[in-house]
Amino acid sequence: MVSEGSGDERPSMLLMGVGKFASSVPEDEEPPPLADGWDDLPFVDELMPRLKQAYERLSYAVTDVRDPNLEAVGRGWRHARRENFGIVHVISHGTTRLPHERRFQSQEQLFMVASDGGVGADSAVDLWARDAQLQPEPMLLVVDLCRAGRAARVAQLAVVPDDELNVWVIAASSPYSDAYDGAFSAAVADVLEQIAANGLDTDPSLRYVQWDRVVPAIQRSLGRSGSRQQIHSTKVDLARERWLPFFPNPRWVDDPRRERFRTITPPVREFVADLGAEHFMDRVGSHFVGRAGQLAQLAPWVDDPATGGLTVVTGAPGCGKSALLGALVCAGHEEVVRAAPEIRRYLAAQHPEGVPSPNPSLAAIHARSRDLDAVLTSLTYQWRLSDDQHRGHGEPYTVAELLTRLQTLPTPPPLIFDALDEADVPADLMRQLLIPLVTTLRPDGLPVCRLIVGTRRWPLFRPLLELASAQGCLLDLDDVPxxxxxxxxxxxxxxxxxxxxxxxxxxxxxxxxxxxxxxxxxxxxxxxxxxxxxxxxxxxxxxxxxxxxxxxxxxxxxxxxxxxxxxxxxxxxxxxLGLQTNGSRLRAVLAAVAWAKGEGFPTEAIAAVAPEFHPEIGEDDVRQLLDAARFYLRTGVENDGSTLYRLFHQGLADYLKANPYAIASPE
Known part of the structure; x- marks a missing residue:
């Protein structure tokens, strides 16, 4: 029976499952010893409706084909290929041999067994993969057959450049192993249902759930079922996986501004996040106000190449250091101005004298959880030094090389460096990089860099603070009149x-x-x-x-x-928290997030830690609580596309690490 898709604009997919197999022995005869035949697969009848519903929840128009004979298998494949279906999912027995081995065998050969027991070119899954590569639209093959991994290891496709690959495979087992009881397809259905419910926590800036988010999730679901099968899949280049169009993200927000925001490189993007860029996107007029005098002092300093080498901005936690430096970066860094011009327009309207000019030589480093190598890599990129003829593409400078190269630039470039106190080994960054940047002189006697540093008043940073004070450029926000x-x-x-x-x-x-x-x-x-x-x-x-x-x-x-x-x-x-009905549970989730490093924790890490601070908080509870606590959170995007969460201020993180448990009894 074939149930065609609706013919609308939804993507289409083909679902073929064989649960009943015709006997090759006539009904009035006894089967001879060792007679060939295929056992029925009763689980297919249970899986097909679940899989169809799961794909439909992801907006696919599903063509489902049950118990097709060999001719129907071929007809279904050709229809999917001709109509540019996005996904083909098959469940049946799999074999690597043709009847009587009439033709050559290969390490890749794989056939889907049809309901009449037939195998041949119409059911050769490895040929499907080669054929799909030639189609105009990308296709995913989901293969639940014994030895299914052969379809993911087709030699002709293994040598196709990543940017030309057009077919991808997720297979139930290795090229030499059996698949059992539809466990793989059940795991696929489970993950599809999770995607429909929460997008596997994929960030709203991404239209599709990424490959390396989906495939491991299927393997984990398979393991939870008790199966020892190891799935095999196409290797995907990280640079391409963000757009593989097979698993729509239900959390996706169609907002080009947010997509541009995500293109800002991470050491710069942190300034925008700390300033609350996503608040600017929705309600520009209500966030950053104040520090007009300090902005009017620092903006001309950033613009003037003849000014001195060092300014340090310090003060108590929450005094506005990061907001002040973030305003300078958002108004003057060309990468931010390109991605979010509305921020500069807003800041200029609020503080016309406190907005630096867009500056192609302005670099910005937010040092949270970054070490010296990461900082040097970012500076090499931002100051466009990696294009030197005698260096490898993207190869970062050493500190000594950076200082030498900066002496040759037409003017000393400005650098805004925030959160020194949150860096990995901040003392090394201060001694090995920051102080040399402002004490090494150019031939004209100016420091090689004009540096603004934001940090707390820790004794550790006394050399930097004293150097800024000696130059008359120590700006303590707590000493404002x-x-x-x-x-x-x-x-x-x-x-x-x-x-x-x-x-x-x-x-x-x-x-x-x-x-x-x-x-x-x-x-x-x-x-x-x-x-x-x-x-x-x-x-x-x-x-x-x-x-x-x-x-x-x-x-x-x-x-x-x-x-x-x-x-x-x-x-x-x-x-x-005391005013919130779920305050103790919110505290537990925020306390878990407090331990995050870098851009943050994914949902599953928070769900693993939060029950330590409040019992019986499950993963679904964590998602709801993260949404309720979004005021206190900043987000990032992991390489696999998942949303990362961290607290909006390090002072709050420090407090919750020391005080993670609610004073009152849990609700």
Missing amino acids: DDELRRDLETHLSRHLAEHPAYRRPDQRPVRSALAGSIAAALTQNPQTVREWGPFLVARIYCRALDSLEAPVDSESAALLGADVPLSLPDVFELD
Whole structure:
């Protein structure tokens, strides 16, 4: 029976399964000893409806063919090839021999056994793979046969360049092993169902779930079923896998701006993430406000090649170091301006004197979890030094080579280097790279680089801090005059509250004005508190807590509410969690994320750690909690396409590592 697809614009796929096999012995005769024949496969009747539904949930128009004879197998294949089907999935017995071995045997030969027991050119899966390579559209063969791995090892396809390959195979077993009980197809169905439910946690910026996300998931599902089968699949070049169009990602967001954002190289992209670029994409006007004086001081410094070599920006956790440097990078780094021009336009509207010019020589390094080699590789790329004739393509410079090469440039290039305190072995980066960059001189007497560094005030960094102080270029954000800090903070809060649903009505203007002023005054009244926790970070979290608090009805009650703002990150974080109905579970997930390195943890790693801090949190719970906690999170993309999560601020990560358990009993 053949059930054709609907003929709409959905991608099409062919599903062929053989569960019943005709006997080669007439009904009125006894089978002779050792007679050839094929056992029925009763599991096929159970798998076919499940597989069809799973493929349909991924928007495929499914042509399903049950128990086809040899002629029908060939007809089904030719139809799939002619109509450019995206996937062909087959389940049956598999054999490597033709009847009576009438033709030559090869290491690749593989036949799907038809319901009449027939095998031949119509059912030669290895020939299908060769044939599919010649078709105009890419095709995936999902092969659940004994010795199916032969289809993934066709020699003619193994030598095809990666950028010309047009057919891919996922096979149930090795070229020399059996496949049992449809376990492979059941695992495929399981993974397809997971993709339809959550995209295997693939990042929303990717339209398709990647190959090296899907294939390992099938193997894991196969293992969970108790099967020892080892699947074999086509080797896929990492540079191509992002676009293999077989497994649509249901989480994909069709937004070219976000796709451009993902093209920014990671050491630069971190600045955009820390500044909240994805917030800019949706609500540009409500995020970065303040530090106008510091921006007006640093932007001309970035533009002027004759200025000195070093500026260090320091201060308490949450004082706005990364936001300040991120604003400079987002306005001046050509890669960011190309990918997200709206950020520069917004910053220019807010602080016209605090926006550097787009600069092709500006490099940016966010040092979180990066070592010296990673930094040198990125600088070699950003300063376009890897095109030198006597160096290999992409080969990074050593520090000595970099210093020598920088002396030959027309002007000293600017470098914005943030999160030194979060780097791998930060002391090595400081001694071996940063200090030499500003103490090595060019022939004209200028330092070879103009460097801005963002870091905490740790004793470890005393040599760098003292060098900046001696040059008059140590910018401590905690030493900003109280009145200036209070004005910046009040402006920041006023703009946020103006967009808040509970405060944006015209008659609420006096209320939000009183609330913003009261919060700003409370957070800046004690210089010691300011130097322990940055008021911008505390205010930001308090604004989230306001979502769960009843809005005051007049200016007097607004001023009282603002005066009660917690003065530290731990206190305001505990306040916000206490206002959430699932606060202890949110804490467990955030505590798990706190241990993430680099761009973050994938969902499965968080799901493995979170139960340590709260019992009975499953993987599906983690997904819901990550969505509820997105205010506290930043995301990245793993090489396999999965979303990575990390906390939005290192200070919060430090606090949760030390205090991962809820004070109250679990809900």
